Structure formats: C-alpha cells, structure tokens
Amino acid sequence: xxxxxxxxxxxxxVFGGLVDLVRGRGKVDKQFLTELEKRLYxxxxxGAAVATIVDRVKQSFIDKEITGEVExxxxxxxxxxxxxxxxxxxxAGSGPTVIMIAGVNGSGKTTSIAKLANNLKxxxxxxxxxACDTFRAAAVEQxxxxxxxIGVEIVKNQQGSDPAAVxxxxxxxxxxxxxxxxxxxxxxRLHTQTHLMRELEKxxxxxxxxxxxxxxxxxxxxxxxxxxxAIAQAxxxxxxxxxxxxxxxxxxxxxxxxxxxGIKSKLGLPVKYIxxxxxxxxxxxxxxxxxxxxxxx
Ligand code: GDP
Numbered sequence: 328x329x330x331x332x333x334x335x336x337x338x339x340x341v342f343g344g345l346v347d348l349v350r351g352r353g354k355v356d357k358q359f360l361t362e363l364e365k366r367l368y369x370x371x372x373x374g375a376a377v378a379t380i381v382d383r384v385k386q387s388f389i390d391k392e393i394t395g396e397v398e399x400x401x402x403x404x405x406x407x408x409x410x411x412x413x414x415x416x417x418x419a420g421s422g423p424t425v426i427m428i429a430g431v432n433g434s435g436k437t438t439s440i441a442k443l444a445n446n447l448k449x450x451x452x453x454x455x456x457x458a459c460d461t462f463r464a465a466a467v468e469q470x471x472x473x474x475x476x477i478g479v480e481i482v483k484n485q486q487g488s489d490p491a492a493v494x495x496x497x498x499x500x501x502x503x504x505x506x507x508x509x510x511x512x513x514x515x516r517l518h519t520q521t522h523l524m525r526e527l528e529k530x531x532x533x534x535x536x537x538x539x540x541x542x543x544x545x546x547x548x549x550x551x552x553x554x555x556x557a558i559a560q561a562x563x564x565x566x567x568x569x570x571x572x573x574x575x576x577x578x579x580x581x582x583x584x585x586x587x588x589g590i591k592s593k594l595g596l597p598v599k600y601i602x603x604x605x606x607x608x609x610x611x612x613x614x615x616x617x618x619x620x621x622x623x624x
Contacts, residue, residue, distance in 0.1 A: 328617050328620070328621065330603060330611065331601075331603065331611065331614070331617050331618065331621050332621040332624055333579075333603075334578050334579035334601075334603035334604065335578065335584055335618075335621045335622060336579075337580070337581060337582040337584075338370075338578070338581065338582055338583065338584030338585060338622065339621065339622055339624065340582060341369060341370045341371070341582045341585065342370050342585070342622045342623070344366040344369060344370075345363070345366040345367060345369075345370055345401075346398075346622075346623055348362055348363060348366055349363075349393065349397050349398040349401050350393075350398055351393055352393060353392075353393055354390060354391065354392060354393065355384065355385075355388040355389055355390065355391055355392075355393060355397065356389075356390065359393070360381055360384065360385055360389075363380075363381055363384060363401075364377055364378075364381045367380060367381070367585075370585040371554055371555070371582075371583045371584075371585035371586050372405075372585045372588045372589065373555060373558075373585075373586065373588060373589035373593075374589075375589070375592055375593075376408050376588050376589055376592055379404070379408075380401065380404045380405070380408075383400075383404055384397065384400065384401065384404075387400060388400070398623070402619050402620075402623060405588060405619050405622075406615055406616060406619045408588045408589075408591060408592060409587065409588065409591060409598070409613075409615035409618065409619070410590070410591045410596070410597035410598055410613070410615065411597065411615070412612075412613070412614055412615060412616075413572070413597050413599050413612065413613070414612070415446075415599055415600060415612040416443075416447070416508075416543075416544055416599070417543055417544060417571070418507075418508075418543065419540055419541075419543050420540075422502075422538065422539065422540075423501045423502065423505075423506050423507060423508065423509055423538055423541075424507065424508045424509070424541075424543045424544075425498075425501075425508075425509045425511065425534050425538055425541035425542040425543055425544075426443070426508065426509070426510045426511065426542065426543065426544040426545075426546060427511045427513060427527075427530065427531065427534065427542040427544070427545045427546070427568070428440055428443075428510060428511065428512055428513060428545075428546050428548060428574075429513050429515075429527060429545065429546070429547050429548070429564055429568065429570070430515055430547055430548030430549065430564075430574075431515045431516060431550075431560060432463065432515035432516050433515070433550065434515065434548045434549060434550040434576060435548055435550060435574075435576035435577060435602055436460075436512065436515055436548045437466060437469045437470055437473065437512065438473075438576070438602070438605065439548050439574045439576060439600070439602060439610065440456060440470065440473070440510055440512055441470075441473035441474075441476075441477060441607060442602070442607055442608070442609065442610035443510060443574075443600070443610060444456055444473070444474070444477055444479050444508075444510055445477045445479075445607045445608070446608075446610060447507075447508050448477060448478065448479055452507040452508050453505070453506045453507045453508070454479040454480070454506065454507065454508045454509075454510065455479065455480040455481070455482060455497060455500060455501050455506045455508070455509050455510070456470060456474055456479060456480070456481050456482070456509070456510045456511075456512065457481075457482045457483075457493055457494055457496075457497030457509060457510070457511045457512065458470045458471070458481060458482065458483035458484075458493060458512055459490040459491075459493050459494050459497075459511055459512050459513050459514070459530055460490070460512045460513060460514045460515060461484060461485075461487060461488050461489070461490045461493060461514075462487070462490075462514045462516070462517055463514070463515070463516075466512065466515075467483050470483070470512055471483065477607070480500070480506070482496050482497035482500055484496075490513070490514065490526060490529075490530060491526075491529050491530055491533050494511060494530045494533045494534055495533050495537065497509055497511065498533070498534055498537035498538055498541075499537070501538075502537070502538065509534075509538075511530065511534065511542070513526070513527055513530055514526055514527075520563070524564075524566065524567035525567075527564075527567050527568050528567050528568060531545070531568050543571075544571045544572060544599075545568055545569065545570045545571050545572075546570070546571065546572050546573065546574050546599065546600075547561055547564050547565075547570045547572070547573050547574070547596070548573075548574045548576060549561055549573055549574070549575050549576065549590075550576050550577050551575050551576060551577050551578045551581050551583055551584060551586055551587070552577050552580060552581040552583060553583075554583040554586050555586060555589070557575075557586060558586065558589055558590065558593050558594065561573065561590070561593075561594050561596070562593070562594065565594065565596075570594075570596055571596070572596055572597050572598070572599035572600075573590060573594070573596050573597070573598045573599065574598075574599065574600045574601070574602065574610075575587060575590070575598050575600070575601050575602065575613070576601075576602030577602055578601050578602060578603055579602075579603045579604050579609070584622075587618065597613075598613045599612065599613060600612060600613060601613050601618075
C-alpha cells in the first residue's frame with residue numbers, strides 16, 4: 328500500500344480539492360454539486376463517470392448535511408468505477424500461456440514486458456519473450472538487454488524481418504522446450520495505422536494456430552501521463568485485436584491517475600497491472616480498493 332500511495336502523490340494532490348470538499352461543512356446543495364462536478368473533472372475522472380457520481384450523490388444526499396457518509400459514498404462510487412480485482416495474468420489450464428503485449432511507442436511497453444517477465448520468473452515460471460517489434464531496432468536491442476539481465480530466453484531476428492516469422496519460431500520453441508509463458512512484444516508504430524493493425528492481427532492468428540487457446544492474454548500498455556488520450560488510443564487498438572486487459576504505466580510521475588476511472592466504463596477492460604516506477608519490481612497487480620484509499624489518504 329505504501330508504494331501505491333507514494334506513486335500516487337501527484338494524483339492525490341489533484342484529488343485534494345475533491346477530498347476537502349466532501350470533508351467540508353454545510354449542506355449538499357446546488358453549489359456543492361457544481362463544485363463536486365468541477366473537482367472530479369479537474370482530477371481527470373472523465374465525462375460519463377463524473378455525471379454518474381454527481382447524480383448519485385444528488386439523489387442520496389440533496390439538502391442533507393455533509394457528513395462522513397458523503398465521503399464514504401463518493402469513495403464507494405469511485406471504487407465501483409474501477410475494474411474488479413484480478414490475479415494478474417490468467418494462465419492456460421495446460422501447456423504454455425501466451426501473453427501478447429500491444430501499445431504505442433513510448434508507452435512503457437518494453438519496460439512492462441521486462442517487469443512482467445521478471446515477476447513471472449520469480450513465481451517460478453520458465454519464461455520466453457518474442458521480439459516481434461522488428462520495425463524498431465531499438466526495441467529488439469532493449470528487450471535483449473532486459474532478457475539477459477533478468478535471465479529469460481529471447482527469440483528474435485534481424486531488424487526488418489517478418490514479425491510473424493519470429494512469433495512462429497517463438498511458439499515452436501516454447502512448445503519444444505516446455506516453457507510456461509511466452510510474452511510476445513508487438514510493434515508500437517508502423518508506416519500506417521492500418522499496417523500496424525494488420526500486423527497485430529497476423530501475429531494473433533499465428534499464435535492462435537500454434538498453441539491451443541492462445542493468446543491467453545492480450546494486454547494493452549497505456550501511459551497514464553497522456554490522460555484521456557490513453558483511452559482514445561485503447562479504442563483504436565481494440566478495433567483490431569480483442570484486448571483482455573490494461574497495463575497502466577507511469578502512474579508515479581503523473582497527476583493524471585484519475586484517468587483510470589474512465590477505463591472500465593469506456594473500454595470494458597480491467598486494469599490488470601499498474602506501473603509505478605522504472606525498476607523491475609515497479610509493476611503491481613492493480614488493487615482498486617487500495618487505489619481509492621490511497622487517493623483519500
Ligand atoms: P516503449 O517505447 O513503449 O517500449 O517504452 P519503454 O519501455 O522504452 O519506456 C519509455 C520510458 O518510460 C522509459 O524511460 C521507461 O523507463 C519509462 N517507464 C516505463 N514504465 C514506467 C513507469 O511505470 N514509471 C515511470 N516513471 N517510468 C516508466
């Protein structure tokens with residue numbers, strides 16, 4: 328909890344206005360509701376979510392004194408806007424688990440793959456990563472450095488080679504050598520958006536064909552510092568492959584942690600992990616209760 332609380336320091340500052348308001352004096356009147364709306368917006372909670380919360384507070388508390396109940400109610404509403412807690416990755420019943428990772432360049436995709444690989448290795452899993460972002464030389468290099476540091480296997484090819492071929496080879500290898508988990512990196516940008524989406528679909532089809540039930544997860548990496556833009560990006564990606572969850576990165580550096588409240592309602596996807604720093608152990612399984620509690624500390 329301490330780590331989450333620390334990483335939300337800047338977001339907590341923007342939530343301060345909201346916390347002060349619900350802990351204030353007076354009545355829940357029109358002015359209070361207008362203020363509530365404004366402060367939720369300022370905290371990046373986002374359109375529909377804001378309207379719902381304000382409306383519910385109005386229905387339950389209009390003309391009543393502001394008491395601790397109002398605060399508890401608002402916290403409860405915020406908790407309900409977050410996805411239910413998950414166990415992180417959903418593993419295959421038998422055979423290797425395949426996790427595809429998507430996201431635009433700079434979102435923290437490579438770092439998140441390294442953190443996840445490390446995390447799963449520490450759980451005793453035999454992990455392999457596939458460097459399918461062959462469009463960007465630096466991505467393959469970075470992933471190679473990380474995999475050596477962590478001590479996990481990497482399947483790669485020269486820059487510019489066919490990412491689908493790399494995905495194919497990686498599937499063959501994890502089957503032959505009985506790996507528990509294959510994490511597949513994918514391109515974050517190509518010549519065109521259509522090209523990028525087609526490539527994702529192709530990699531998806533190949534792992535599907537090679538390994539029964541795969542991919543077991545398609546996790547989309549979103550950068551929290553981009554605020555509501557992160558949600559727009561996720562909507563684009565969801566058009567080509569069905570994502571199963573979100574890794575929300577860089578929460579430690581941003582005041583825009585409120586963006587998390589729009590993700591479930593807008594995308595219908597659970598946030599599975601949050602990135603709270605640049606280090607290997609700075610990836611946490613998302614816990615909605617802790618998140619809201621940390622904002623109101
Ligand atoms: P990619 O282009 O999406 O693969 O992005 P990278 O993984 O290379 O990350 C881009 C930058 O963001 C790097 O400097 C990372 O150290 C940094 N980064 C990634 N995740 C986090 C995070 O959770 N918190 C912070 N503070 N920085 C992060």
